[in-house]
Amino acid sequence: MPRFTRNYTKKIGLPAGALIHLGEQKVEEPELSVISYNEAEVRQAMPKSFGEVEQYRKPEMVLWLNIDGLHDTVLIDAAGKAFGIHPLVLEDILHVGQRPKIDEFEMFVFIVLRMLSYDDACERVVEEQVSLVLGDGFVLSFQEKPGDVFAAVRERILKGQTRIRRQKADYLAYALMDAVIDNYFHVLDRIEQKMERLDEELFSDSSMETFQRIGAMKKELILLRKSTWPLREIVGSITKSEFDVIDEKTLVYFRDVHDHIIHAIDILETFRDMASSMHDTYMNYVNNRMNEIMKVLTVIATIFIPLTFIAGIYGMNFQYMPELSWRWGYFGVLGMMLVLFAAMLVYFRRKKWF
Numbered sequence: 564m565p566r567f568t569r570n571y572t573k574k575i576g577l578p579a580g581a582l583i584h585l586g587e588q589k590v591e592e593p594e595l596s597v598i599s600y601n602e603a604e605v606r607q608a609m610p611k612s613f614g615e616v617e618q619y620r621k622p623e624m625v626l627w628l629n630i631d632g633l634h635d636t637v638l639i640d641a642a643g644k645a646f647g648i649h650p651l652v653l654e655d656i657l658h659v660g661q662r663p664k665i666d667e668f669e670m671f672v673f674i675v676l677r678m679l680s681y682d683d684a685c686e687r688v689v690e691e692q693v694s695l696v697l698g699d700g701f702v703l704s705f706q707e708k709p710g711d712v713f714a715a716v717r718e719r720i721l722k723g724q725t726r727i728r729r730q731k732a733d734y735l736a737y738a739l740m741d742a743v744i745d746n747y748f749h750v751l752d753r754i755e756q757k758m759e760r761l762d763e764e765l766f767s768d769s770s771m772e773t774f775q776r777i778g779a780m781k782k783e784l785i786l787l788r789k790s791t792w793p794l795r796e797i798v799g800s801i802t803k804s805e806f807d808v809i810d811e812k813t814l815v816y817f818r819d820v821h822d823h824i825i826h827a828i829d830i831l832e833t834f835r836d837m838a839s840s841m842h843d844t845y846m847n848y849v850n851n852r853m854n855e856i857m858k859v860l861t862v863i864a865t866i867f868i869p870l871t872f873i874a875g876i877y878g879m880n881f882q883y884m885p886e887l888s889w890r891w892g893y894f895g896v897l898g899m900m901l902v903l904f905a906a907m908l909v910y911f912r913r914k915k916w917f
Contacts, residue, residue: 582639583657584636585657586657586707590631590634593632594632594709595611600624600728601623625702626701626702627702628642636657642703646701648671649673661675664793665800670699671698674695674740675692679746680750681750697733700732716735716739733813734816740820741823744794744827747827751827757780758834758838761776761777777842784831784834798824858917862911870903870904
């Protein structure tokens, strides 16, 4: 689990807006990708430096600049100066682990999302911070490492005669947010499959490993909840507020995203209830099993109490005990103990105590 608190100690004493990367460096060198398009034309490139980006920025075209890798503060600062991004926004971009949020500035809107994916090899959820800056005619996306869920968006842009090619930058921001949120359903599907396997294992071979996997599942669901619930507020504020850089015609698409978020939250809450139920079921199983063990041990102890009493009497070694000199005394006492043992077993069985 990442230690965000430990990372934030690096910025103690620094002024607001100081550019320092708080997080893990996940790439050696940042990668830039540019797509510039309108209805009639599209241009795509992988610039080697930020200076090459300016040639793709034209008033009649929408510019999408994606930066993979956040450790290069010089590059992030150059992007901020080129597009007029507030230093506090640049600071939030570099501070990974941000809560999903939306901030409106005079010339742009800043959005923080949590992009989730599922690692099938490790069977766990992997998260990454994605920051979007929506301005007049451009969208900037900042990611921690290469690899994302935006392949379908890129494909739609590169194809001709698609809706995204006829729309402005606000529609591109919607498409990116929609891609991130739609991938949540892919993660939830993997979680559901994992929960089904755990549920079968819970009733077939409950063990401490099963309990530990249920605990890990609950942690993953907490992570999903922290990533999903704030999005409801973010998209809700977009649909209810008047942002200068978002056209009214695009709001209907954001309302659709809002519906997707609510659906994902409903599924997530159901999974949380199921995980809690599985946890309670395991604890009940353990308690019932312990009760059965204690019942058997109690029956055994109860049976041996009178037998121990009889053996204790004839083990006192007093000189004058009538039965000690009797020829069949040993066999008589042993037989009495066996009869008593059998009688108590029959009595407990009739009472259904074991």
